Amino acid sequence: MAETGRLTGNPAPALSPVTLLRAAIILGVLAIWEFLSHSGWLYRDVVPSLLAIGRALLELLTHGEYYFNLGVTTAEVGFALLVGGVAGVAAGILLGANRFLAKAFEPYLYYLGPTPKIIFFPIMIMYFGVGPESKVALGTLSCFFPVALSVAAGMRQIDRVLIRVGYSFRANTWQMVMKIYLPAMRHPIINGVRLGLGVALIGVLLAETKLSNKGIGFLIIQAYSIFDMPRMYAMLIVLFVLSIGANALVGRLGGLHSIKRT
Amino acid sequence: MAAPSSTNNAILTADHINVRFETAEGPVIAVDDVSFDVKQGEFFSVIGPSGCGKSTLFNVIGGLLSHHQGTIKVGGETISEPHKSIGMVFQEESTFPWRTVTDNVAFPLELIGMEKAQRIERAKHFIGMVGLNGFENRYPGELSGGMRQRVSLARTLASEPKILLMDEPFAALDEQTRLLLGDKVLQIQQQLKQTTLLITHNITEAVQMSDRILVMTYRPGKVKRIVDIDLPRPRTSEIVGSDAFGHYVAQIWSDLREEASRGMRDQEKHVMDEGASS
Numbered sequence: 001m002a003e004t005g006r007l008t009g010n011p012a013p014a015l016s017p018v019t020l021l022r023a024a025i026i027l028g029v030l031a032i033w034e035f036l037s038h039s040g041w042l043y044r045d046v047v048p049s050l051l052a053i054g055r056a057l058l059e060l061l062t063h064g065e066y067y068f069n070l071g072v073t074t075a076e077v078g079f080a081l082l083v084g085g086v087a088g089v090a091a092g093i094l095l096g097a098n099r100f101l102a103k104a105f106e107p108y109l110y111y112l113g114p115t116p117k118i119i120f121f122p123i124m125i126m127y128f129g130v131g132p133e134s135k136v137a138l139g140t141l142s143c144f145f146p147v148a149l150s151v152a153a154g155m156r157q158i159d160r161v162l163i164r165v166g167y168s169f170r171a172n173t174w175q176m177v178m179k180i181y182l183p184a185m186r187h188p189i190i191n192g193v194r195l196g197l198g199v200a201l202i203g204v205l206l207a208e209t210k211l212s213n214k215g216i217g218f219l220i221i222q223a224y225s226i227f228d229m230p231r232m233y234a235m236l237i238v239l240f241v242l243s244i245g246a247n248a249l250v251g252r253l254g255g256l257h258s259i260k261r262t
Numbered sequence: 263m264a265a266p267s268s269t270n271n272a273i274l275t276a277d278h279i280n281v282r283f284e285t286a287e288g289p290v291i292a293v294d295d296v297s298f299d300v301k302q303g304e305f306f307s308v309i310g311p312s313g314c315g316k317s318t319l320f321n322v323i324g325g326l327l328s329h330h331q332g333t334i335k336v337g338g339e340t341i342s343e344p345h346k347s348i349g350m351v352f353q354e355e356s357t358f359p360w361r362t363v364t365d366n367v368a369f370p371l372e373l374i375g376m377e378k379a380q381r382i383e384r385a386k387h388f389i390g391m392v393g394l395n396g397f398e399n400r401y402p403g404e405l406s407g408g409m410r411q412r413v414s415l416a417r418t419l420a421s422e423p424k425i426l427l428m429d430e431p432f433a434a435l436d437e438q439t440r441l442l443l444g445d446k447v448l449q450i451q452q453q454l455k456q457t458t459l460l461i462t463h464n465i466t467e468a469v470q471m472s473d474r475i476l477v478m479t480y481r482p483g484k485v486k487r488i489v490d491i492d493l494p495r496p497r498t499s500e501i502v503g504s505d506a507f508g509h510y511v512a513q514i515w516s517d518l519r520e521e522a523s524r525g526m527r528d529q530e531k532h533v534m535d536e537g538a539s540s
Binding site for chain 2: 159161162164165167168169170171175179180183184186
């Protein structure tokens with residue numbers, strides 16, 4: 001009987017052992033959390049009770065101030081992605097197309113790429129001030145490198161025969177770029193943008209927590225500085241959910257394009 | 263080899279073509295003083311063993327390689343870059359995977375700025391000609407190798423070249439597909455009276471399709487002989503069984519055999535030398 005049951009498939013995947021274990025992990029963490037918050041072992045609100053966090057979350061989501069700052073951060077990340085992404089694609093195409101330039105510049109890109117861009121933040125503040133501009137600048141800088149490297153590598157992997165086809169039909173430079181190079185590089189470009197979005201988000205939020213007057217990073221560090229832990233945790237939770245959402249969105253974008261043969 | 267006379271109705275003339283490549287082991291002469299002409303409406307093939315410079319010749323005629331000596335003329339005009347009268351079909355898989363069959367075939371029309379409705383109609387016409395009706399909205403990834411090569415052919419035909427230039431277009435296909443596709447090309451060629459220059463290493467294919475065959479030597483690639491194929495048209499792959507056909511194949515093979523075995527020995531020697539030096 002049990003054998004037949006297995007053969008006909010799992011009727012309720014929601015109750016599979018893995019799902020049960022996952023649920024148990026969450027419940028366990030929450031239980032330990034709640035226990036710690038009531039134990040009195042830790043200083044005041046370091047671990048606030050779940051109820052307090054829930055209340056703070058509700059408070060957060062019902063006030064316009066939060067949405068304003070969310071908008072600021074989103075706009076900063078968006079701009080950073082736009083400027084850094086376009087510059088990265090352009091630089092990547094240039095490096096991918098020209099061996100001389102690639103040899104000259106790519107070592108710098110490879111060394112600067114993994115450097116935490118936050119070390120340039122003081123410079124950005126000097127140039128662009130404390131406002132959103134310096135955050136956009138830092139996000140742009142973060143975003144540029146993975147996009148440029150990914151596109152340059154992608155350009156070199158283009159099937160050479162497609163380029164010869166383009167020339168044989170006498171395509172001009174603009175047509176070559178728009179109708180052959182860019183579409184042929186759609187996978188590395190989307191991948192670069194995914195990586196770029198991740199680091200732009202990190203760059204902007206990190207910059208906001210360092211020195212700023214608006215944005216989610218600013219609100220988080222503000223809550224921390226007045227020791228409003230429930231509010232801080234509430235914001236972390238929202239940010240976490242939003243990041244997952246953004247990642248899923250870009251992932252879906254990439255997925256839509258990859259159904260066509262590579 | 264004497265230069266071809268220019269009094270006939272030649273549409274393409276290759277005059278004393280020389281191509282050398284500088285390699286690590288010194289200069290290699292890929293094409294050595296090759297001259298020939300292709301007449302209007304003719305099916306002309308260039309056959310030779312691997313490494314005889316066939317593909318180099320293909321690139322020179324297509325205008326993709328310009329560091330050659332000698333001249334290629336199309337309708338009296340010397341070419342140094344891809345010419346609108348010449349349409350190339352490549353040996354490799356060359357469809358655009360991000361475009362549907364229709365958009366692939368319409369590609370050359372898009373480049374010259376033909377309006378959308380008109381170019382789709384033109385593309386449909388050539389898709390029908392290569393027998394891919396019903397696959398207009400498919401992507402190359404959904405098609406077989408033979409179908410993809412037909413898309414490439416239709417795309418080149420859509421540019422309506424005066425000369426169809428093909429570099430081993432069936433090399434990557436299995437034998438049966440190759441024969442059937444050969445029939446298709448013959449049929450289209452006869453229907454359009456399309457001047458065609460085929461580069462191949464396949465004797466059967468060359469004899470089946472050609473009016474004349476240029477046999478090339480192994481490195482350096484020279485003209486060994488130009489053979490007239492006097493078989494009745496229209497032809498199909500069924501001609502492969504006839505006596506006359508067998509006669510031509512034997513004749514060309516005896517020419518090629520010597521060259522191919524020379525090429526093989528050369529490659530063996532190359533491998534031995536590399537083994538000895540490393």
